[in-house]
Amino acid sequence: MPYAFHTHTVTINNADDADADITNELQVLTKSSKTITLSNGGGSVTDETEDPDPDPGNEIQTLSINGLDLSISEGNKVTLPQATSL
Numbered sequence: 001m002p003y004a005f006h007t008h009t010v011t012i013n014n015a016d017d018a019d020a021d022i023t024n025e026l027q028v029l030t031k032s033s034k035t036i037t038l039s040n041g042g043g044s045v046t047d048e049t050e051d052p053d054p055d056p057g058n059e060i061q062t063l064s065i066n067g068l069d070l071s072i073s074e075g076n077k078v079t080l081p082q083a084t085s086l
């Protein structure tokens, strides 16, 4: 079966900053309401997350089971039916 090894070298001629200012590439992210914006004309996106309060963790709940009672924290519980044997 014919085959060939090929070696290829890539040279980056302009790896350095193209201007004398080492900080003009720095940008800042800001969020106002649902809009997240990148400074210096970097564009923006809309955060579609629906959370009407500032706490991102207060919606997290935990399921637990005690016997036949299945509960969710900060919520209610249901009683599971007994298993029946055939």
Ligand SMILES: [Ca+2]
Residues within 6 Å of the ligand: 017, 018, 019, 020, 021, 022, 023, 024, 025
């Ligand atoms: Ca620069």
Ligand SMILES: [Ca+2]
Residues within 6 Å of the ligand: 051, 052, 053, 054, 055, 056, 057, 058, 059
């Ligand atoms: Ca929340």
